[in-house]
Amino acid sequence: MGTVKVRLFARLAELAGTRSEEVEVGEGLRACDVYRLLETQHPAIAGLADTVMYAVNQEYAAPETPLKGGDELALIPPVSGGDSCCSR
Amino acid sequence: MGTVKVRLFARLAELAGTRSEEVEVGEGLRACDVYRLLETQHPAIAGLADTVMYAVNQEYAAPETPLKGGDELALIPPVSGGDSCCSR
Amino acid sequence: MLFEVTDRELEPERLFNHVRKDAAGAVVLFHGVVRETNLGRNVEYLEYEAYPEMATKVMEQLVGELHSKWEITDVAIQHRTGRLEIGETSLLVAVSSPHRHEAFAAGEWLVDRFKDKVPVWKKEVFEGGEEWIEGDRH
Amino acid sequence: MLFEVTDRELEPERLFNHVRKDAAGAVVLFHGVVRETNLGRNVEYLEYEAYPEMATKVMEQLVGELHSKWEITDVAIQHRTGRLEIGETSLLVAVSSPHRHEAFAAGEWLVDRFKDKVPVWKKEVFEGGEEWIEGDRH
Numbered sequence: 313m314g315t316v317k318v319r320l321f322a323r324l325a326e327l328a329g330t331r332s333e334e335v336e337v338g339e340g341l342r343a344c345d346v347y348r349l350l351e352t353q354h355p356a357i358a359g360l361a362d363t364v365m366y367a368v369n370q371e372y373a374a375p376e377t378p379l380k381g382g383d384e385l386a387l388i389p390p391v392s393g394g395d396s397c398c399s400r
Numbered sequence: 401m402g403t404v405k406v407r408l409f410a411r412l413a414e415l416a417g418t419r420s421e422e423v424e425v426g427e428g429l430r431a432c433d434v435y436r437l438l439e440t441q442h443p444a445i446a447g448l449a450d451t452v453m454y455a456v457n458q459e460y461a462a463p464e465t466p467l468k469g470g471d472e473l474a475l476i477p478p479v480s481g482g483d484s485c486c487s488r
Numbered sequence: 489m490l491f492e493v494t495d496r497e498l499e500p501e502r503l504f505n506h507v508r509k510d511a512a513g514a515v516v517l518f519h520g521v522v523r524e525t526n527l528g529r530n531v532e533y534l535e536y537e538a539y540p541e542m543a544t545k546v547m548e549q550l551v552g553e554l555h556s557k558w559e560i561t562d563v564a565i566q567h568r569t570g571r572l573e574i575g576e577t578s579l580l581v582a583v584s585s586p587h588r589h590e591a592f593a594a595g596e597w598l599v600d601r602f603k604d605k606v607p608v609w610k611k612e613v614f615e616g617g618e619e620w621i622e623g624d625r626h
Numbered sequence: 627m628l629f630e631v632t633d634r635e636l637e638p639e640r641l642f643n644h645v646r647k648d649a650a651g652a653v654v655l656f657h658g659v660v661r662e663t664n665l666g667r668n669v670e671y672l673e674y675e676a677y678p679e680m681a682t683k684v685m686e687q688l689v690g691e692l693h694s695k696w697e698i699t700d701v702a703i704q705h706r707t708g709r710l711e712i713g714e715t716s717l718l719v720a721v722s723s724p725h726r727h728e729a730f731a732a733g734e735w736l737v738d739r740f741k742d743k744v745p746v747w748k749k750e751v752f753e754g755g756e757e758w759i760e761g762d763r764h
Contacts, residue, residue, distance in 0.1 A: 319677065321675060322747035367677075370679050370680035370683045371680070371683060372684075386680065388677070389747065389760055390760035391744060391745055391746055391747060392741070392746070392748050392758075392760055392761060393705060393716075393717065393741060394705075394737060394740050394741040394744075395513050395588055395657075395658025395659065395716060395717055395737070396513045396658065396660050396661045396664060396748070409537060409607065410609035410620050411622065455539075458541050458542035460546075474539060474542060476539070476607055477609065478622035479604070479609060480620075480621040480622055480623060481536065481608025481609065482567075482578065482579045482603040483519075483521065483578060484521070484522050484523045484578065484610070484651045500638070500642070500655075504638070511663070513658065513659055514657070515656070515657040515659060516654065516657075517654070518652065518655075518730075519642065519653040519654075520652060521652065522651075523648065523649065575648055584659075586661065588658070588737060589734070592656075592730060592733070592734040595730070596726075596727065596730040
């Protein structure tokens, strides 16, 4: 059923020590399942799943989104681009 | 009692054909009296007194402000500086 | 604070550099630009005239009021006089602040107050005539 | 619309020229600048990282939404990545409109939405440590 390319950014990439992984697509694999898989390979990212958002093929997607071969899944920590002002 | 320097701008200056006048200060002369005086000398500005604001020594002042020798009186048509946008 | 009335081209980079300070996280730079149409007329050019000595005093008062309303690091304003073609900048307002919402709010307030209070006038030269614009009916 | 993620110095004059059109009377140019302090810490520098392919898609959606809310002539955005020193510009947002209040409102909205939605992150390197900033707690 092919593979999913997983991309990690910012703190997650630093903790995991990688920016990119390939994951085999099993029956009914969802975005959040990939996070659990990666947690077992990279224990440093364990416990952060609640803070992470998912993007499938460069669009925000629910954690339960099913994946298919060829998809690009990104694990998105809370974003902090833009200026360095607080927002008031 | 000296003289007041009167400055005219924009449409008023164009209508009156002058940007500057000297007016003798008489007893109790007020800003609005100067306008009436100028109206008789420059009939083209007659009837516009209601749209004009006054500034004495570069500060906005009420029409009834009394004048003294050495004052600079400006006749200020409605201002329209800044961008060329309507304000919505 | 920097305020200038000039008949030369305005200088956004200079104004940005003037207000940019290490304590400021946000700089809002407003450009008022000559539009091609106004009141449904095709504008050919604008002529701006100012009373510079009074404009400076009024600006100082407005900037004092601005600092009492928002946490603003610095402000710089230039207004151009003389003949301006379509697309040229007539007014530049630069505001810096530690906080971006204050920079936006103060910048917008200052442009509004400028148009209301500062003794500057424009004559519009359009196809078939010319008119001194008076007040904010534009 | 112009959107770029780049590791080079941002270009305010180019963005201004991009959005400046004869129909626009107002251009609002926002500069997000690296501040010297944050959360009471002395910042040494920032490191910005982006997911550019997704950032472009998210920006397109935001600019579509912006055009449905305000009468906007054009929009241009640049975000810088890599190491940024204090005083350098990380984000430029340029918005043009026939009407200045729409340019201000849309510019402020777009900066807010950018910080909320666009996949860009910053690491703060301060005296004595470093931290990935997550979300708007800064």
